[in-house]
Amino acid sequence: MSDSTQDERIKDISPLRQALVRPELGSIAGAIIVFLFFGFLAFDSGMFSPRGVLNWSTVSAQFMIIAVGACLLMIAGEFDLSVGSMIGFAGMMIAIFSVTLQWPVWTSICVTFVLCIALGALNGYIVIRTGLPSFIVTLAFLFILRGFTIFFPQLIERKTIIGGVSDAADGDWLASLFGGKVGEPVFVWLADLGLIDVFERGSRAGQPVVDGIPALILWAIGLVIFGHFVLTRTRFGNWIFASGGDAQAARYAGVPVNRVKILMFMFSAFCACVFATCQVMEFGSAGADRGLLKEFEAIIAVVIGGALLTGGYGSVIGAALGALIFGVVQQGLFFAGVESSLFRVFLGVLLLAAVILNTYIRRIITGEK
Amino acid sequence: MDPLFEMQDVEKHFGTVIALGGVNFSVSEGECHCLLGDNGAGKSTLIKTMSGVHAPTSGRLLMRGQEVRFEDPRQAISQGIATVYQDLAMIPLMSVSRNFFMGNEPIKRRFGFNLFDHEQADKVTMDEMRKMGINLRGPHQAVGTLSGGERQTVAIARAVYFGAKVLILDEPTSALGVRQTANVLATVDRVRKNGIAVVFITHNVRHALAVGDRFTVLNRGKTLGTANKGEITPEELQDLMAGGQELVELESSLGGTV
Known part of the structure; x- marks a missing residue:
């Protein structure tokens, strides 16, 4: 082998093939297709009016928040199936603390965050100490947390929905960070210019139909930027890839794999808690069935985003686009007047296609046959 | 020359199993010391003891004559002991x-x-x-x-770049083809000439003889002795590794091809 000449056996690879190896590619293509599709199918239905945009971007943002946590955890080589139950549990705890126990809402939110992150750490600790697959350990927590979420409100209030959080949260500084809206004056101004419709009758007559960006969307964007930054630009990000790629090799190279994994379980729980808090503040109540199936939706968004189920490879931007596809299709079918049960059929097909594509890409990267 | 890294009477027990029962081993700067042993001889345990994965049950590890104790691989790495594992390098x-x-x-x-x-x-x-x-x-x-040989080379380059003084190679050639093996052995030679102490673990006598300065045979958790280059024939090494008799009989029946 000579010093600088190109090895004659290294074939030039096409830019397409090079781009294909980027994990986001599939989801970028998917997002474009989905927008084109609904652009034709549902353009007149109001899907792309300010109100329609707000509708599907809110739904997408919900998926994004939990997808970021699931994405980093999956790249670190683990799953968290307890996300959905954690959402229900966190919401219920906030309601019990603030309504039943009459704590200030900001205290309730803080205590709930601490509790959920601690449960995430416990998930991670059990996985690390026992060496069991995280699939099984978090499946156990899926049932444990859901059970408590139904049990506590029945024990205390004899019902499974606790309302009245809105009244308690009125004027609370921390609650507005999750349930508030941003940019109202801008939207009023846009309405004055005639760019946004105003309500024509009812109690809000004269106000713009879209009067601000929900805090939920800002949380989603913030978490995506944070996750992407940590994963690609920091030393810790390299450790996340290494821990999921081959935990033993990473350990031998001095990467604190256990710490990385436990922290990612905690982050996943944090994301679930953000989701739950936003939801409780929006609805003003907590229900025992909240967050059902969210763990799978998060994982599907991450897989559509190009991450490998086996860990070590993926992208937060991809997962965010996966969540966007998810939200746009779910709401788009509604706008287009398609039977909503077909959404599940679509989801299954999309998941299968994404996994097959990812497996193919993995072969390209690793040169496996 | 004084040894850079030395192990004295090192034992490692796992419960009731004695994996290492008294190992003496040393390596100097610029030397390639080959450690030979058949499967189950205790090579893996020995590597892990050297690299800080396992703490020895008894015995001493010396770095430049000073006794050292490693709680985890990071500490061994910070002392300049780097390990390149066969399939877990990258x-x-x-x-x-x-x-x-x-x-x-x-x-x-x-x-x-x-x-x-x-x-x-x-x-x-x-x-x-x-x-x-x-x-x-x-x-x-x-x-x-990358090919298997290239991966080993990248791993060796990485260890050297990060200041390895003692480089432990765990069967770097065992899964490789002829040409790739030659490349890895050439890399080992280059690294040694830069003054790094190389511990080369293998069960392939020919690969060992190609680059080794000294040879130690490990059998059933014990070192059977150390020989310098030129003092031992491939056949003697092979016999020592297999624990003597059986292989001699086997070899004669196979016509000397083992």
Whole structure:
């Protein structure tokens, strides 16, 4: 082998093939297709009016928040199936603390965050100490947390929905960070210019139909930027890839794999808690069935985003686009007047296609046959 | 020459199993000391004891004559003892550059954050790979696309770059073809000439004789003795590894092909 000449056996690879190896590619293509599709199918239905945009971007943002946590955890080589139950549990705890126990809402939110992150750490600790697959350990927590979420409100209030959080949260500084809206004056101004419709009758007559960006969307964007930054630009990000790629090799190279994994379980729980808090503040109540199936939706968004189920490879931007596809299709079918049960059929097909594509890409990267 | 790294009467027990029952071993700067042993002889345990994965049950580890104790692999690495494992050297899905700096990422400070300095990492990776004679398409090429020999070479280059004084190679040639083996052995030779102490673990006598300065045979958890280059024949080494008699009989029946 000579010093600088190109090895004659290294074939030039096409830019397409090079781009294909980027994990986001599939989801970028998917997002474009989905927008084109609904652009034709549902353009007149109001899907792309300010109100329609707000509708599907809110739904997408919900998926994004939990997808970021699931994405980093999956790249670190683990799953968290307890996300959905954690959402229900966190919401219920906030309601019990603030309504039943009459704590200030900001205290309730803080205590709930601490509790959920601690449960995430416990998930991670059990996985690390026992060496069991995280699939099984978090499946156990899926049932444990859901059970408590139904049990506590029945024990205390004899019902499974606790309302009245809105009244308690009125004027609370921390609650507005999750349930508030941003940019109202801008939207009023846009309405004055005639760019946004105003309500024509009812109690809000004269106000713009879209009067601000929900805090939920800002949380989603913030978490995506944070996750992407940590994963690609920091030393810790390299450790996340290494821990999921081959935990033993990473350990031998001095990467604190256990710490990385436990922290990612905690982050996943944090994301679930953000989701739950936003939801409780929006609805003003907590229900025992909240967050059902969210763990799978998060994982599907991450897989559509190009991450490998086996860990070590993926992208937060991809997962965010996966969540966007998810939200746009779910709401788009509604706008287009398609039977909503077909959404599940679509989801299954999309998941299968994404996994097959990812497996193919993995072969390209690793040169496996 | 005084040994750089030495093990004295090292024993390692796992419960009731004695994996190492009194190992004496040393390696000096610029020397390639081959450790030979058949499967189950205790090679893996010995490597893990040297590299800080296991603490020895009894016995002493000496670095430049000073006794050292390693709680974990990081401590061994910080003392200059680096280990390249046969199949766990690299992570195939990650780029060469990310692999090269795994656990030792270069940092630059921007806006009060400690960021992974990708430019620096990419530059160093390309330089080091060129020195080792590996042509990369770019620093972002995934390790999975490299051959087994190239992966071993990248891992060795990484260990040397991060200041290894003692380089432990765990069967670096066992899964390789002829040409790749030759490349790895040439790398070992180059590294040794730079004054690094190399511990070369193998069960292939011919590979050992090609680069070794001294040879120690491990059998059933004990070192059977050490021989210098030129003092021992391949047949004697082979017999020692197999524990004597049976192989002699086997060899005669196979016509000397083992």
